[in-house]
Amino acid sequence: MKHIPCALTIAGTDPSGGAGIQADLKTFQELKSYGMSVITSVVAQNTTGVQAVQDIPPDMIASQLESVLSDMPVDAYKTGMISNIPMMEVIEQKMAALRIPYVMDPVMVATSGDALIEREARAFLRKHLVPLTSLITPNIPEAEFLIDKGIDSTQDMKSAAKELVHTYGAGAALIKGGHIEGDATDFLYDGHDMYAFSAERIHTTSTHGTGCTYSAAITASLSQGIPLVESVKIAKKFITAAIQHASGLGEGNGPTNHWALREEGVKQ
Ligand SMILES: Nc1ncnc2c1ncn2[C@@H]1O[C@H](COP(=O)(O)OP(=O)(O)O)[C@@H](O)[C@H]1O
Numbered sequence: 001m002k003h004i005p006c007a008l009t010i011a012g013t014d015p016s017g018g019a020g021i022q023a024d025l026k027t028f029q030e031l032k033s034y035g036m037s038v039i040t041s042v043v044a045q046n047t048t049g050v051q052a053v054q055d056i057p058p059d060m061i062a063s064q065l066e067s068v069l070s071d072m073p074v075d076a077y078k079t080g081m082i083s084n085i086p087m088m089e090v091i092e093q094k095m096a097a098l099r100i101p102y103v104m105d106p107v108m109v110a111t112s113g114d115a116l117i118e119r120e121a122r123a124f125l126r127k128h129l130v131p132l133t134s135l136i137t138p139n140i141p142e143a144e145f146l147i148d149k150g151i152d153s154t155q156d157m158k159s160a161a162k163e164l165v166h167t168y169g170a171g172a173a174l175i176k177g178g179h180i181e182g183d184a185t186d187f188l189y190d191g192h193d194m195y196a197f198s199a200e201r202i203h204t205t206s207t208h209g210t211g212c213t214y215s216a217a218i219t220a221s222l223s224q225g226i227p228l229v230e231s232v233k234i235a236k237k238f239i240t241a242a243i244q245h246a247s248g249l250g251e252g253n254g255p256t257n258h259w260a261l262r263e264e265g266v267k268q
């Protein structure tokens with residue numbers, strides 16, 4: 001029987017469908033990986049912001065992980081919103097021994113400005129989960145927190161990527177350029193070489209869930225055995241089209257369009 005590439009997301013929810021688990025599963029599906037999910041927090045949110053958060057008890061996160069891991073193959077996984085230390089401990093305990101690609105989107109704050117992680121959990125994430133990653137994908141504010149320094153230029157972005165690998169033990173680091181002026185250029189450092197992935201900046205407010213979608217797209221390709229640099233290249237094309245062809249849904253920062261490449265007729 002043919003093996004279907006299987007990708008798992010461990011993250012919070014977005015009932016409006018633009019970010020979190022919902023964005024991840026849509027992305028896995030579009031990129032032809034079988035999607036699975038473990039929910040860390042149920043978040044009442046939409047394009048205007050976060051209205052309420054209900055964290056799932058750590059035991060229940062452990063049970064969900066056991067359900068998936070005891071029965072299903074997982075070829076690659078990603079984490080998104082992990083709001084507190086007990087959740088991180090469970091993820092570390094269940095996932096550390098797995099020798100499969102792990103992409104961490106170190107989610108801290110939503111586009112709306114709402115915090116999605118407890119303050120004291122940030123340092124724990126850096127110490128315990130970052131060293132398990134194959135790739136970490138911070139935006140600029142997240143990278144600034146992780147390295148404890150300001151990032152004001154492309155040179156700073158490149159230095160941050162190197163520091164995340166060499167000082168904090170990430171397998172590779174992709175610093176995203178959504179939050180700096182100029183073209184939307186992201187820098188990937190894999191421990192040896194630096195790569196730039198660039199797209200023209202699109203003038204839009206439809207950026208809700210861009211980080212979730214981008215990291216899920218990378219995870220999908222990694223689950224198919226595609227090498228890291230090529231996976232990021234595919235994902236950059238996917239997220240750029242998704243922003244470009246956003247539907248303008250919602251009253252606030254709208255979701256991206258996960259089927260944009262399919263609509264464009266681009267063969268994936
Ligand atoms: N306005 C934009 N035009 C084109 N690409 C963008 C735009 N905003 C973000 N991106 C791209 O979307 C991806 C997610 O980046 P970013 O918005 O920085 O992440 P996050 O959603 O985690 O804040 C990156 O590839 C970034 O370069």
Ligand SMILES: Cc1ncc(COP(=O)(O)OP(=O)(O)O)c(N)n1
Pocket residue numbers: 011012013014019020021043045080081107109110111112116207208209210211212213
């Ligand atoms: C449940 C959940 N997880 C993550 C985010 C933040 O998503 P991100 O892709 O960084 O996009 P923005 O919201 O910052 O655009 C979220 N909102 N909800």
